[in-house]
Amino acid sequence: MPPNSRATGTTGVLYEGDTAPPTSVIQAPKKGGPDPNHKLELAWLNITLFTVLHVSSVYGLWLLFTAAKWQTFLLFPAALVLTIIGISGGAHRLWAHRTFKANTPLRLILMFLNTLAFQDAVYYWARDHRLHHKYSETDADPYNSQRGWFFSHIGWLCCKKHPDVTLKGREIDLSDLRSDKLVMFQKKHYLILMPLICFVLPTVVPMYYWGESLNCAWHCFTLLRWCASLNIVWLVNSSAHMYGKRPYDKSIAPTNEAFLMWFRVGEGYHNYHHVFPWDYKSAELGKYSRDATTYFIDFFARIGWAYDLKSVSTEVLRQRITRTGDGTHPVWGWGDKDQPQEDVDSTTITHRRKETAVDS
Numbered sequence: 062m063p064p065n066s067r068a069t070g071t072t073g074v075l076y077e078g079d080t081a082p083p084t085s086v087i088q089a090p091k092k093g094g095p096d097p098n099h100k101l102e103l104a105w106l107n108i109t110l111f112t113v114l115h116v117s118s119v120y121g122l123w124l125l126f127t128a129a130k131w132q133t134f135l136l137f138p139a140a141l142v143l144t145i146i147g148i149s150g151g152a153h154r155l156w157a158h159r160t161f162k163a164n165t166p167l168r169l170i171l172m173f174l175n176t177l178a179f180q181d182a183v184y185y186w187a188r189d190h191r192l193h194h195k196y197s198e199t200d201a202d203p204y205n206s207q208r209g210w211f212f213s214h215i216g217w218l219c220c221k222k223h224p225d226v227t228l229k230g231r232e233i234d235l236s237d238l239r240s241d242k243l244v245m246f247q248k249k250h251y252l253i254l255m256p257l258i259c260f261v262l263p264t265v266v267p268m269y270y271w272g273e274s275l276n277c278a279w280h281c282f283t284l285l286r287w288c289a290s291l292n293i294v295w296l297v298n299s300s301a302h303m304y305g306k307r308p309y310d311k312s313i314a315p316t317n318e319a320f321l322m323w324f325r326v327g328e329g330y331h332n333y334h335h336v337f338p339w340d341y342k343s344a345e346l347g348k349y350s351r352d353a354t355t356y357f358i359d360f361f362a363r364i365g366w367a368y369d370l371k372s373v374s375t376e377v378l379r380q381r382i383t384r385t386g387d388g389t390h391p392v393w394g395w396g397d398k399d400q401p402q403e404d405v406d407s408t409t410i411t412h413r414r415k416e417t418a419v420d421s
């Protein structure tokens with residue numbers, strides 16, 4: 062079955078060149094079920110490992126509040142956020158979507174953080190993610206949300222891929238990644254780098270620097286950190302393709318998901334991201350883009366390590382919201398108290414009158 066044949070809600074958008082607006086009548090994405098012709102084959106090793114990981118992480122959470130040293134407790138959120146940035150800032154915004162460019166030191170930092178997050182090598186992560194954007198909500202989407210919340214969250218890692226994922230995966234252009242020496246280095250040495258950076262290092266550092274016990278370091282700083290980061294990132298594939306609003310394009314499944322916005326590590330504005338995947342903020346300007354990943358990129362842009370940051374102009378944004386949004390965009394118009402200052406500053410006002418009247 063060819064991709065896109067069972068779903069109506071695909072963006073088909075990956076890069077700027079793919080921005081052809083939807084031509085058909087806009088309608089909410091249809092809920093589809095699993096492909097009846099596809100036999101599900103479970104991956105029992107992954108199922109076992111993920112079960113052990115989640116049970117161990119619950120124990121780690123208990124240790125974090127009852128037995129861990131205060132340094133472990135206080136530094137845990139920072140370690141978690143940095144781990145997530147390895148995916149959101151590194152694999153996602155830098156390598157999968159090329160929303161900005163980075164110099165070698167920043168690329169090394171992001172590659173280190175990405176390996177700390179252990180979600181497979183950047184090369185494979187970016188390939189799957191480009192597929193996800195190109196064939197959203199079809200069998201060629203590795204985390205196809207039409208197969209249910211559980212499948213798009215973790216289930217897709219617990220069974221063999223649908224043949225369409227493999228088939229269409231071969232057609233995705235990865236030449237930019239293949240010519241990236243750092244990406245290929247990580248891919249080649251992943252089985253050495255990943256255990257060292259994701260498992261050995263986060264266990265040894267708390268033990269060496271502040272005398273944490275092996276039990277707490279392993280269960281809190283290593284397993285709980287990794288497990289929490291996985292689930293937060295997976296929520297973007299599951300919840301943010303089901304629950305929430307669609308202010309930018311109501312014809313696609315991805316949503317702006319309140320829970321993920323609250324987390325503020327990035328990617329909560331998933332409806333926006335699927336419409337404008339080349340935007341380095343993964344959100345509009347102003348209060349929408351106040352998340353840890355964007356702050357991280359902005360900081361490095363300020364010191365010149367990140368550059369060529371791509372954004373969407375206010376005018377394009379307004380046209381798109383009006384044309385395809387579901388009407389839930391929170392700004393009703395000029396003068397709305399929620400209108401970001403950046404929008405106000407970047408608006409062109411022509412035919413201005415001399416400031417004699419009280420109107421504004």
Ligand SMILES: [Zn+2]
Nearest residue numbers: 297298315331
């Ligand atoms: Zn998505």
Ligand SMILES: [Zn+2]
Nearest residue numbers: 153190334338
């Ligand atoms: Zn994306």
